Amino acid sequence: MYSYTGRVLHVDLTSRQTAVQTVEPEFLKRYLGGVGLATRLLFDNTRPGVDPLGPENAIVFAASAFGGTVVPVGTKHGVATKSPLTGFVGDSLASSYWSHTLKRAGYDAVVIKGRAERPTYLFVDDEVVQFRDASHLLGKGCFETEEAIRAELGDEAVRVSAIGPAGESLVRFACIGNDRGRQAGRTGPGAVMGAKNLKAFAIRGTKPVRVADPAGLTAAARDLIKAAQGTATEKYRVLGTVANVLVLNRIAALPVRNFQQTTFESADAVSGEYMYSHHRERAVACSGCAIACEQIASVKDGPYAGARTSIDYESLYALGPNCGVDYFPAVIKAAELCDHYGMDTMSTGVVIAWAMECFERGLLTENETGGLRLNFGNHEAMVALVPLIARREGFLGDLLADGVKRAAARLGRGSDAFAMHVKGLEMCGYDPRGMKTFALGLAVGTRGGCHNRSGAYEPDMKGHVDRFAAEPGRGKLARDAEDYAAIFDSLVLCKFIRGCFKDFYAEAAKLYTMATGLEMTPDELKAAGERVWNVKKAFNIREGWTKADDWLPPRFLHEPIPDGAAKGVYILEDELRMMIDAYYAARGWTPEGLIPPAKLRALGLEDLEASLYPTAGVGGRVP
Amino acid sequence: MPHKFIVCDPDLCVGCQTCEFACSVAKEGVFDPLRSRIRHVRVEPALALAVACRACEDAPCVTACPRRALVRDDRSGMIRVDNERCDGCAWCIEACEFGAIALHPERRRVVICDRCIDRDEPECVALCPKAALSVSTPDVVAQRTRRNVVSKLLAELAQG
Numbered sequence: 001m002y003s004y005t006g007r008v009l010h011v012d013l014t015s016r017q018t019a020v021q022t023v024e025p026e027f028l029k030r031y032l033g034g035v036g037l038a039t040r041l042l043f044d045n046t047r048p049g050v051d052p053l054g055p056e057n058a059i060v061f062a063a064s065a066f067g068g069t070v071v072p073v074g075t076k077h078g079v080a081t082k083s084p085l086t087g088f089v090g091d092s093l094a095s096s097y098w099s100h101t102l103k104r105a106g107y108d109a110v111v112i113k114g115r116a117e118r119p120t121y122l123f124v125d126d127e128v129v130q131f132r133d134a135s136h137l138l139g140k141g142c143f144e145t146e147e148a149i150r151a152e153l154g155d156e157a158v159r160v161s162a163i164g165p166a167g168e169s170l171v172r173f174a175c176i177g178n179d180r181g182r183q184a185g186r187t188g189p190g191a192v193m194g195a196k197n198l199k200a201f202a203i204r205g206t207k208p209v210r211v212a213d214p215a216g217l218t219a220a221a222r223d224l225i226k227a228a229q230g231t232a233t234e235k236y237r238v239l240g241t242v243a244n245v246l247v248l249n250r251i252a253a254l255p256v257r258n259f260q261q262t263t264f265e266s267a268d269a270v271s272g273e274y275m276y277s278h279h280r281e282r283a284v285a286c287s288g289c290a291i292a293c294e295q296i297a298s299v300k301d302g303p304y305a306g307a308r309t310s311i312d313y314e315s316l317y318a319l320g321p322n323c324g325v326d327y328f329p330a331v332i333k334a335a336e337l338c339d340h341y342g343m344d345t346m347s348t349g350v351v352i353a354w355a356m357e358c359f360e361r362g363l364l365t366e367n368e369t370g371g372l373r374l375n376f377g378n379h380e381a382m383v384a385l386v387p388l389i390a391r392r393e394g395f396l397g398d399l400l401a402d403g404v405k406r407a408a409a410r411l412g413r414g415s416d417a418f419a420m421h422v423k424g425l426e427m428c429g430y431d432p433r434g435m436k437t438f439a440l441g442l443a444v445g446t447r448g449g450c451h452n453r454s455g456a457y458e459p460d461m462k463g464h465v466d467r468f469a470a471e472p473g474r475g476k477l478a479r480d481a482e483d484y485a486a487i488f489d490s491l492v493l494c495k496f497i498r499g500c501f502k503d504f505y506a507e508a509a510k511l512y513t514m515a516t517g518l519e520m521t522p523d524e525l526k527a528a529g530e531r532v533w534n535v536k537k538a539f540n541i542r543e544g545w546t547k548a549d550d551w552l553p554p555r556f557l558h559e560p561i562p563d564g565a566a567k568g569v570y571i572l573e574d575e576l577r578m579m580i581d582a583y584y585a586a587r588g589w590t591p592e593g594l595i596p597p598a599k600l601r602a603l604g605l606e607d608l609e610a611s612l613y614p615t616a617g618v619g620g621r622v623p
Numbered sequence: 624m625p626h627k628f629i630v631c632d633p634d635l636c637v638g639c640q641t642c643e644f645a646c647s648v649a650k651e652g653v654f655d656p657l658r659s660r661i662r663h664v665r666v667e668p669a670l671a672l673a674v675a676c677r678a679c680e681d682a683p684c685v686t687a688c689p690r691r692a693l694v695r696d697d698r699s700g701m702i703r704v705d706n707e708r709c710d711g712c713a714w715c716i717e718a719c720e721f722g723a724i725a726l727h728p729e730r731r732r733v734v735i736c737d738r739c740i741d742r743d744e745p746e747c748v749a750l751c752p753k754a755a756l757s758v759s760t761p762d763v764v765a766q767r768t769r770r771n772v773v774s775k776l777l778a779e780l781a782q783g
Contacts, residue, residue, distance in 0.1 A: 069654045070644040070750065097640075104655075143667075157657075180667050206728055208655035214648050218750075225641070225752045281669050285639035290752035292637035296669045308668065 002212040002517040003065050004028050009107045013196055014114030018129045029518045034078035035091045036490030036532035037109055038062035042080040045111050048542050052084035053195040055115035062109040064492035065515050068100030068209040070221040072228055073494035075099045075288030083187040084172045085403045086424040086448050088540040090187030096179035096286035098159040104205030116197035123202045134199035141340035142177030149202050162200035163190040164342025166390040170194050171401040173347035181310050185344045212517030228290040232499030236293035241313035242272030252564030253431045256321045257376045258353035259420050259555055262431045263564035266326030291496055297332050304333035317429030318349020324376030334383050341390035350426035351400040352382055363413040370394045420553050423448035433556050434566030435460035436470045440579040441478045444550045446536040456481040470575035475582030483529035490532050531603045538608050547593045550580055625760040626700025631673040635755035638663055638671030642747035649746035657728045660736035661747050675736040676723045687718035702735045
């Protein structure tokens with residue numbers, strides 16, 4: 001077997017038992033790796049209705065077919081677990097050294113279940129698995145934990161995925177940090193690790209990665225590396241994704257003050273251009289990346305002097321315009337704190353913006369905020385709130401730590417009208433009211449308020465369609481965007497290189513064959529994307545998904561955009577329903593959005609039928 | 624003629640490790656940073672550099688080897704390892720001031736950059752995404768440094 005290892009490590013933290021499962025090349029080819037492989041293993045290793053924060057939930061880490069090779073941007077790993085935020089599939093991706101070290105230790109994936117009796121960190125040292133005491137690491141931030149473990153084990157080649165205090169406190173949007181500044185960020189996998197008493201997962205891998213055609217793969221990689229220095233990646237290399245601020249402001253899709261507005265009067269002060277000239281130190285790369293998009297920003301003076309972290313658009317939107325904050329150093333400080341405590345910057349910004357709107361509407365009193373005057377734009381209050389959430393301190397910290405959906409349900413007072421989430425996952429940084437294809441993609445996405453698992457905003461933003469119009473044809477566009485993203489997330493390749501391919505399916509299939517030695521056609525690769533998406537959907541159906549879950553926050557459906565290039569625009573319920581129906585049809589699903597057995601069989605997923613329709617044949621609901 | 628070696632420009636290096644994958648596949652046919660003759664290093668969060676053999680004139684690694692397994696090639700300036708003599712004692716690794724020598728994880732003999740003298744261009748240089756790596760001589764390195772320093776001075780003078 002080439003590039004893959006054919007081995008999955010199973011770890012039970014309760015019993016401290018481990019086992020190695022052998023997997024066949026055919027199985028790996030069907031799910032590719034990353035998100036696809038992790039999700040399939042999650043499905044297979046959890047029972048329906050599992051408590052996300054209970055010991056029976058599994059957290060799965062899966063490597064990439066390209067990880068540890070010279071193929072650029074292939075060094076990423078997928079993480080899948082049942083999300084404590086959404087109750088559905090929680091899949092995330094992270095990059096850099098940890099990703100290929102997992103593979104070089106000899107595993108395509110690791111499935112972790114159970115709950116350690118004491119705070120523990122796992123050390124996978126090639127073939128040897130150690131359960132090590134982590135009591136002395138409690139309370140340490142993500143980077144600090146990484147460094148402490150490396151120092152303790154005495155080897156810089158040990159790579160560490162760790163949670164911070166937020167994961168320990170079971171903040172439902174806690175992330176997992178690795179390689180100083182990379183995160184499996186969304187859907188709360190850090191809380192799952194925290195619930196398992198698993199402070200960190202360290203690996204040392206010393207094996208080489210062997211590929212089927214080293215010369216061919218290296219030659220193809222060289223072309224991609226060269227292409228990755230061209231115009232297709234210029235945005236990422238120079239300004240980084242923060243360039244989006246002014247672009248979205250122009251088209252009135254920039255979320256401002258908890259999505260109350262879509263243009264920001266102070267956009268220039270929180271733009272990528274401003275960051276470049278005032279705060280950017282330089283760009284660095286993940287291991288194995290030829291692009292280098294990670295923009296390190298720092299603060300030289302003022303109240304947040306010394307703050308330094310990498311800033312991307314999503315962190316910037318959430319902690320900047322979405323909180324009404326126009327003071328760039330505060331964004332850097334808040335993001336640095338999120339990275340330290342191990343919290344998703346996006347969810348953090350959205351819950352704080354919700355609290356600010358509650359405060360301004362008089363739904364949260366100063367007594368309940370612990371004296372914080374949470375007006376939009378009060379960056380001091382925003383920065384002060386981050387550690388409170390991470391430690392669940394006070395009424396407000398504890399309220400927000402459960403995510404905006406639960407916070408609104410608990411507070412009541414009508415605050416769910418502006419709780420900006422889909423399926424419980426806090427919104428990403430694009431207002432969908434003036435982007436109808438994206439609105440559909442957002443509503444039906446398996447992980448909730450996310451722009452990364454479906455690029456359905458691209459037809460809208462690139463002008464391929466009339467972004468203000470809802471049409472049945474958007475169903476097919478949303479489907480294609482999801483399958484395309486699923487391939488990237490599973491191969492794994494970073495999507496930032498997507499513009500460097502001339503014929504993506506053909507070129508990626510060829511790269512895959514040269515790496516793994518497994519014949520892959522472009523059509524088979526497309527089918528793998530569709531299969532992966534359907535496994536995610538199947539997991540959600542098994543966990544109780546219904547059609548009502550595919551919907552958008554009320555603000556997008558009832559409040560017209562008040563300003564800018566999309567003034568007056570919102571999403572009609574009927575047009576959203578029409579597009580959702582068209583999407584289910586394009587997917588070959590039932591009008592209720594369920595996967596019929598014939599579709600499962602066509603995708604080679606007939607083995608999921610029994611868990612999706614357990615009572616089939618005795619009067620159960622067979623679609 | 625001054626000896627050439629691989630230099631890395633820290634202003635361009637982004638710490639991507641591509642050089643290690645390139646080196647190991649060129650030299651061994653597999654991807655493995657532990658087998659790479661060039662190593663990248665990061666000082667978090669923002670400094671990155673790659674290091675390979677500097678072809679020292681009076682190479683301390685050669686002096687340190689108790690078995691005379693290391694020989695400096697007069698023509699290329701690079702250090703050749705005699706695998707019959709080397710027994711992996713790692714004295715040379717300790718002696719090298721740049722950390723440019725590694726122990727091969729399987730063969731347990733040291734490996735040192737040979738600048739891919741049998742190729743047109745070292746594979747790490749060819750694949751470096753940011754053109755941070757180049758083959759150079761001490762003279763050329765000094766020329767570049769002088770040019771940069773004078774340009775900076777000029778810019779400062781122009782600004783007043």
